[in-house]
Amino acid sequence: MILFRRYIVLVLGGVLLFFTSFEAKKIRNDKSSTYLTENVIVLVIDGPRFTETFGDTSYQYIPHLAKDLAPQGVLVKSFWNNGPTYTNAGHTAITTGNYQRISNVGFEHPKKPSMFQYYNKTYADLKASTYVIASKGKLNILGNTKQKAWKNQFLPTTYCGPNGHGLGYESDVKTWLAAKTILKEKHPKLTLINLLEVDVRGHEVNWLGYLQGIKNTDSLAFELWDFIQTDSIYRDKTTLIITNDHGRHSKGKRSGYVNHGCRCEGCKHIYLVALGPDFKKGSISKMKYEQLDISKTIAELLQFQMPTSKGKVMWDLFENPNLKQQSP
Ligand SMILES: [Zn+2]
Numbered sequence: 001m002i003l004f005r006r007y008i009v010l011v012l013g014g015v016l017l018f019f020t021s022f023e024a025k026k027i028r029n030d031k032s033s034t035y036l037t038e039n040v041i042v043l044v045i046d047g048p049r050f051t052e053t054f055g056d057t058s059y060q061y062i063p064h065l066a067k068d069l070a071p072q073g074v075l076v077k078s079f080w081n082n083g084p085t086y087t088n089a090g091h092t093a094i095t096t097g098n099y100q101r102i103s104n105v106g107f108e109h110p111k112k113p114s115m116f117q118y119y120n121k122t123y124a125d126l127k128a129s130t131y132v133i134a135s136k137g138k139l140n141i142l143g144n145t146k147q148k149a150w151k152n153q154f155l156p157t158t159y160c161g162p163n164g165h166g167l168g169y170e171s172d173v174k175t176w177l178a179a180k181t182i183l184k185e186k187h188p189k190l191t192l193i194n195l196l197e198v199d200v201r202g203h204e205v206n207w208l209g210y211l212q213g214i215k216n217t218d219s220l221a222f223e224l225w226d227f228i229q230t231d232s233i234y235r236d237k238t239t240l241i242i243t244n245d246h247g248r249h250s251k252g253k254r255s256g257y258v259n260h261g262c263r264c265e266g267c268k269h270i271y272l273v274a275l276g277p278d279f280k281k282g283s284i285s286k287m288k289y290e291q292l293d294i295s296k297t298i299a300e301l302l303q304f305q306m307p308t309s310k311g312k313v314m315w316d317l318f319e320n321p322n323l324k325q326q327s328p
């Protein structure tokens with residue numbers, strides 16, 4: 001009789017456990033069903049001027065972006081860096097949702113925590129990886145923050161500059177090879193990739209090199225999307241956002257391209273292309289957005305909070321902006 005009771009208790013316990021785990025799984029599924037996106041990759045092409053990208057309607061330097069990628073996603077033509085228009089500040093605005101003056105030689109971390117840290121804290125139980133991969137070593141500062149409560153916590157992995165050491169500059173081809181290896185092997189959930197060629201050739205006063213840099217990074221953007229859509233883990237579950245950290249001076253069509261850093265239209269005007277399962281297809285947004293809005297939109301897609309970001313969610317880019325309100 002005692003044995004029989006024990007047996008009953010065991011069976012009941014087992015049934016209860018089964019239903020509890022079933023419920024937990026169901027809740028998790030409901031939560032993740034808000035959006036189809038499970039991974040986000042932000043590709044930052046460093047410093048092309050809008051007049052040589054989507055501002056030139058022949059799209060001669062960005063054939064893939066204009067004719068292959070934007071038609072599969074949504075394009076924001078009125079997209080702006082409204083803060084300091086140099087590399088480390090532009091990238092900081094993208095990853096933290098705040099404009100700030102920050103050293104452009106590196107070594108200074110952003111004042112506010114990044115989207116990587118908020119993601120890693122929210123999903124600590126997943127032990128998923130997040131990455132900053134950059135041709136420019138000085139961008140390893142995106143991996144941490146000065147803010148005391150977040151400093152040295154929930155950090156992404158950084159692979160910036162030659163061999164990922166955080167110093168110097170690496171060619172985009174090598175950065176792309178490193179990025180491909182990381183994406184294939186680790187499948188990070190949230191990744192930022194920086195490519196430098198456009199900016200470097202501009203500063204070298206090399207007009208043809210600058211234009212070729214825009215073409216080369218255009219090809220790499222296409223390769224990246226092709227990789228995502230042929231990878232069994234990333235395919236149809238990954239959002240790709242392609243944007244810039246800043247433009248270049250508009251003054252003097254053939255001389256302005258050399259430098260950047262002021263508040264002229266050429267320096268501030270950039271673009272954004274978003275592709276992925278939750279975005280409109282072949283659409284051009286009529287809205288005006290800015291760099292701060294990137295992290296807030298990613299936080300919405302991946303369902304984490306980013307209270308220190310000053311941006312807003314770019315709702316109109318989503319295919320079904322009411323999805324959130326409809327879901328329980
Ligand atoms: Zn830059």
Ligand SMILES: [Zn+2]
Nearest residue numbers: 249262264267
């Ligand atoms: Zn300027």
